Amino acid sequence: MNSTEIEKKSSSDLVRQGQQNWQGREEWFFNRKHTDTYELWYEGRYKRAEVWQKKIMEQLIGKDKRVKTLLEFGCGTTHFTRWWKQIGIEASGGDISPFMLSQALHLFDGDLVMADSHFMPFKDHSFDALAFVTTFEYYKDPVKVLREAARVGKYGIMMGMMNKTTPKFIRRRTQQLFGLNPFYVTATFYTPKTLTELVHKALKGRDYTIEWTMTGLPKWFPVQQWNQSYGDFFALYIRLNDVE
Incomplete structure (x- = not known):
C-alpha cells in the first residue's frame, strides 16, 4: 500500500468514525452523496427563500453596531458565510464535516476550522458574534452549544432556523418516513x-435581549415577513x- 492509499484509508476511517461516534448517530453531512450536492439546493427552488432568509438576518444583526467580526459554526460549504462580507461583517467558518469543508476551501477566502461546536477551539470573546444558519437543528446538546457560542462570541448570537410551525413540517416528516429526505432524519x-x-x-x-422575525410564507400571502410564529x-x- 503506497502513501496515497494510506492517506485515503485514514481519511475514510476518520469519517466513518465520525458517523458512528459524533453525537452517537449517523449524520447526513458525513456522507458525500449528500454533501456534494448541497450548494445546488440554493440555485433552484430555494433561491427565493434564501433571499428572504438573508434579508431578515441582516435586519436583526444590523441593529447591533458592535458586530464587526463573526464566526459561523456549521458553515458547511460556506454558502452563507460568504455572504456576511456583503453586509460589512468579516466572517470565519467552522464545521465538523471534512466533506463540507473540502468544498469550502475552494469557495471561501476566509479562515476555516474543522471542530466540534460543543468544544469551540477559541479563547473567550474571539469574535464579536457567533452565527448558526440552518445547523443548530442538528445538535444533541444545544444548551452546551449555546453556552460555547456565548463564550466565544462577545456581543451576540445570530440564529437562522427552520421553523417547526409550518405546513412543510408535515411534508418533512413524511419524506423522512419514506426515506426520501435524509437531511431531516436527525433534525430537531x-x-x-x-x-x-x-x-x-x-x-x-x-x-x-432576544428579538426574532419570521419569513418563508407562501408566495401568494400578502406579506413575506411578520412577527408571528407561523412560517x-x-x-x-x-x-x-x-x-463592554
Whole structure:
C-alpha cells in the first residue's frame, strides 16, 4: 500500500468514525452523496427563500453596531458565510464535516476550522458574534452549544432556523418516513418560543435581549415577513448586554 492509499484509508476511517461516534448517530453531512450536492439546493427552488432568509438576518444583526467580526459554526460549504462580507461583517467558518469543508476551501477566502461546536477551539470573546444558519437543528446538546457560542462570541448570537410551525413540517416528516429526505432524519425543529426557552436555560444569569422575525410564507400571502410564529424560517438574535 503506497502513501496515497494510506492517506485515503485514514481519511475514510476518520469519517466513518465520525458517523458512528459524533453525537452517537449517523449524520447526513458525513456522507458525500449528500454533501456534494448541497450548494445546488440554493440555485433552484430555494433561491427565493434564501433571499428572504438573508434579508431578515441582516435586519436583526444590523441593529447591533458592535458586530464587526463573526464566526459561523456549521458553515458547511460556506454558502452563507460568504455572504456576511456583503453586509460589512468579516466572517470565519467552522464545521465538523471534512466533506463540507473540502468544498469550502475552494469557495471561501476566509479562515476555516474543522471542530466540534460543543468544544469551540477559541479563547473567550474571539469574535464579536457567533452565527448558526440552518445547523443548530442538528445538535444533541444545544444548551452546551449555546453556552460555547456565548463564550466565544462577545456581543451576540445570530440564529437562522427552520421553523417547526409550518405546513412543510408535515411534508418533512413524511419524506423522512419514506426515506426520501435524509437531511431531516436527525433534525430537531424549533419555534421562536421553544428556542427562546432553550436560550433562557443556557444563559441563565446573563443579561441579554432576544428579538426574532419570521419569513418563508407562501408566495401568494400578502406579506413575506411578520412577527408571528407561523412560517418556514425565522431569524433570532441574542444580544448580550453584560459586556463592554
